[in-house]
Amino acid sequence: MEAADIHHIGNPTNRVDGRLKVTGAARYAAEYEAPGLLHGVIVSASVAAGRIVSLKTERALSVPGVVEIFTHENCGSGAWLDRNWKDEVAPPGHPFRPLHSDRILFDGQPIALVVAETLEAARDAASLVTAAYEVGQHCTELEVKRSQAYEPPEKRSGIPPPPEPRGKAEDAFERARHRISADYRIRAEHHNPMELFATTCVYEGKDKLTIYEKTQGSQNSQGYVTSVFGLKTKNVRVINHYVGGAFGSALRPQQQLFFAVMASLELKRSVRVVLTRSQMFYIGYRPETRHAISLAADNEGRLTSIIHDAVAATSHYEDYQESLVNWSGMMYHCDNVKLSYGLAKLNTATPCDMRAPGAAVGVTALECAIDELAHAAGIDPLEFRKRNFATLDENTGKQFTSKALGACYEQGAASIGWERRSAEPGAVRDGHELVGLGMATGMWEAALMKASAEAKLTPDGRLQVSTAASDIGTGTWTILAQIGADALGLPVGAVTPLIGDSSLSASPVEGGSWTAASNGSAVLAACEAVKQTVFKHARKMANSPLAAASFDEVVFLGGRIALRTDPDRGLSLAEVMHASDLREIKASRKAAPKLLQMRKYVSYTHSAVFAEVRVDRDLGIVRIPKIVCAVAAGKIINPKTARSQILGGVVMGIGMALHEEAMTDHRLGKIMNHNFAEYHIPAHADIADIKVIFVDEQDDKVSPLGVKGLGEIGIVGTAAAVANAIFNATGKRGRDFPITLDKII
Ligand code: MOS
Numbered sequence: 001m002e003a004a005d006i007h008h009i010g011n012p013t014n015r016v017d018g019r020l021k022v023t024g025a026a027r028y029a030a031e032y033e034a035p036g037l038l039h040g041v042i043v044s045a046s047v048a049a050g051r052i053v054s055l056k057t058e059r060a061l062s063v064p065g066v067v068e069i070f071t072h073e074n075c076g077s078g079a080w081l082d083r084n085w086k087d088e089v090a091p092p093g094h095p096f097r098p099l100h101s102d103r104i105l106f107d108g109q110p111i112a113l114v115v116a117e118t119l120e121a122a123r124d125a126a127s128l129v130t131a132a133y134e135v136g137q138h139c140t141e142l143e144v145k146r147s148q149a150y151e152p153p154e155k156r157s158g159i160p161p162p163p164e165p166r167g168k169a170e171d172a173f174e175r176a177r178h179r180i181s182a183d184y185r186i187r188a189e190h191h192n193p194m195e196l197f198a199t200t201c202v203y204e205g206k207d208k209l210t211i212y213e214k215t216q217g218s219q220n221s222q223g224y225v226t227s228v229f230g231l232k233t234k235n236v237r238v239i240n241h242y243v244g245g246a247f248g249s250a251l252r253p254q255q256q257l258f259f260a261v262m263a264s265l266e267l268k269r270s271v272r273v274v275l276t277r278s279q280m281f282y283i284g285y286r287p288e289t290r291h292a293i294s295l296a297a298d299n300e301g302r303l304t305s306i307i308h309d310a311v312a313a314t315s316h317y318e319d320y321q322e323s324l325v326n327w328s329g330m331m332y333h334c335d336n337v338k339l340s341y342g343l344a345k346l347n348t349a350t351p352c353d354m355r356a357p358g359a360a361v362g363v364t365a366l367e368c369a370i371d372e373l374a375h376a377a378g379i380d381p382l383e384f385r386k387r388n389f390a391t392l393d394e395n396t397g398k399q400f401t402s403k404a405l406g407a408c409y410e411q412g413a414a415s416i417g418w419e420r421r422s423a424e425p426g427a428v429r430d431g432h433e434l435v436g437l438g439m440a441t442g443m444w445e446a447a448l449m450k451a452s453a454e455a456k457l458t459p460d461g462r463l464q465v466s467t468a469a470s471d472i473g474t475g476t477w478t479i480l481a482q483i484g485a486d487a488l489g490l491p492v493g494a495v496t497p498l499i500g501d502s503s504l505s506a507s508p509v510e511g512g513s514w515t516a517a518s519n520g521s522a523v524l525a526a527c528e529a530v531k532q533t534v535f536k537h538a539r540k541m542a543n544s545p546l547a548a549a550s551f552d553e554v555v556f557l558g559g560r561i562a563l564r565t566d567p568d569r570g571l572s573l574a575e576v577m578h579a580s581d582l583r584e585i586k587a588s589r590k591a592a593p594k595l596l597q598m599r600k601y602v603s604y605t606h607s608a609v610f611a612e613v614r615v616d617r618d619l620g621i622v623r624i625p626k627i628v629c630a631v632a633a634g635k636i637i638n639p640k641t642a643r644s645q646i647l648g649g650v651v652m653g654i655g656m657a658l659h660e661e662a663m664t665d666h667r668l669g670k671i672m673n674h675n676f677a678e679y680h681i682p683a684h685a686d687i688a689d690i691k692v693i694f695v696d697e698q699d700d701k702v703s704p705l706g707v708k709g710l711g712e713i714g715i716v717g718t719a720a721a722v723a724n725a726i727f728n729a730t731g732k733r734g735r736d737f738p739i740t741l742d743k744i745i
Helices: 018-022 119-126 142-148 169-175 218-229 255-267 359-377 381-387 405-416 476-488 515-540 573-579 639-659 718-730
Strands: 038-044 050-056 066-070 110-116 130-135 178-186 198-203 209-213 236-239 271-274 289-297 303-314 337-345 398-400 433-445 451-458 462-466 495-498 554-557 560-563 570-572 585-591 604-616 622-632 689-694
Touching (some): 142 303, 142 337, 289 359, 381 405, 381 433, 405 622, 462 476, 476 495, 515 554, 515 573, 622 639, 622 718, 639 718
Parallel strands (some): 303 337
Antiparallel strands (some): 178 289, 554 560, 560 570, 604 622
16 A cells, blocks of 8 residues: 555544644744734723713823724724624624723623733733723622523524423322432633633734634625725734634634734724723633533433423523533433523623533533433433433434444443443542542534635645634644545645635634534545546546546546546546646635534534542542543544544533632622632642543544534543542532632532
8 A cells, every 4th residue: 555545534634734833833813023013902991881971092192103092982983884884793882993982791791902012011001091980880790680580582593592392391290209309509710711811913004914813704894894994804814823722712803803803994004902801801701601400311311301490591692602502412312301590690701602501511510410310210321321321312313423422331331441430429539549430421513514625736736725724723724635635535745724814715613512523525526526537638638548537536646636446547636737837727716514414413412531630638629630522523524633622621510510610709790709819720730630532433423524523522521420430539529610629628
């Protein structure tokens, strides 16, 4: 077998952008320079509700180097004239319009932008801006608003509302042999990607901008800018070649984009605006949720009733929604199900998608409740889940295109050594530690979104594949190169991927774990079209060894097109192109979901997460020596970057279980731990052995590549597995996340 015969899809390929990243050559949004670049620093409100009575800017304006201070009184007259502002990720409501009025809706709301010749001058001046407020009533406490929760009148696009009730959940609960009712709380979390939110807006002349922007969707940001500022699409180019993490926080255009563009247009200069780490806490976040769950089972441990009522926080100006409780109707077989999902308005910024939005918290609550019911029924929690396996999506009655969850259960259990689990909580001691095992099921969507791509082959044997996708650290650059290389039978090094630029082929934002399947399938389709063209020209050549062949009979290998049955008989791609005098062969193609198939099928990724915890008997300190995450996600394009995604998801799940929470002083309506010193995320010492297993899963329906995509599935179920292991170790239920040691002692 020749080297070129190796399949790149499925190979643990190194990141093609790895060297650029570790050497610092990969540039991020705040690292681009422009002549005469100005720096903008945002001034934030210090009250949670009310209106601005006056803003004092004289002292700030006197700082040498300060160019302008924008407030609601002099802010961008050209902005927001188009009422049809664009943001494909926006929930129903009115988007936050920075400096649009004197109203204050949340603490930390931007109230001014100081623009100066240097960052130092801008920062210094920003500290001198003072505001007087007429302070209004605020509420930042979900529990207070819980009783006023409402069903959002307008549904967010792409988010299914809870399904209609089926069966008689309350009656079945009353009659059941085994039942539990519990209340779960999962506190607000903040994304905190390493890279701060940043925009460098380069003013290229009359209303023409090149914008280097931290975003998960260059074209979404472009649409926002053109609609908010009334600019032509061809005059606004958004570039996001490299993104230092985002987890959903960069799906929507954030405030720094507005500010950089507004100031740039007003001052006719290039402007950079970077949020501080603290300001990162006043953009979208994972809302706090409360879950009242009642479950019941019969004598055989079969679920007879599932009731899940959830309430989530949103802002005063938008109805942010996620698929929060729907999972409870589809993860297990049950005939009596009743689910509800309400929102409560708080004085905070609008929450936004954060890794596996909805599932990360909804499934956590459900999976803890399942563990409680299994325990009440005296059945091993893994066995309990197997008995209640759902072979259909019972919310819709549709079939799964594939569901290798059984293999996840088997392989995950074997890897953690599930047989050593004691059924009795608190029974296993090792020195001063209590040892426990817990597990949970995970589930996430496997979506195929409409995406397009271009492929271009040149006579030097190089292939360029391009699409306006993003790589938020997920490995998009690399997998697109692998897909192109596989299609044309080239080494990965012969493929140049181009992404992160709004001028490339249309793409959705990078989110929902759909990029590999969607953009990957578009790249594959474009490559297939290029191959067809090569074949057509190859057949026409004088004395072509392929003259009598059909397309099915040829293979692309080692830079050649040849007969599948006799690879020696063929032509090099360069020969074919020279013979036809072609400087390039180019094709654009789209990938899109098959609507007919979607009437019958749904696609999801599945996982089983197993955790071993050790809890200090005296101090309540929880250690997690081992977590196993067994994932069924269809074909894995790159086991190396895929594993990295699951590792990251599991780490965030550990953060949800033990560390992460926004702590708000509700009297002031202020987040008190808006920094990395006090907002705890798992550190190296918190993470030990994480084993990632990808079980074999063939799926010829989910996407042309057989790929389901992953990234978000890694967090789903992880926090519940940890909580369930803590129960097994200690006999104490953690129902309030994060389960900090004060809740265990
Ligand atoms: Mo993901 S929360 O869709 O970036």
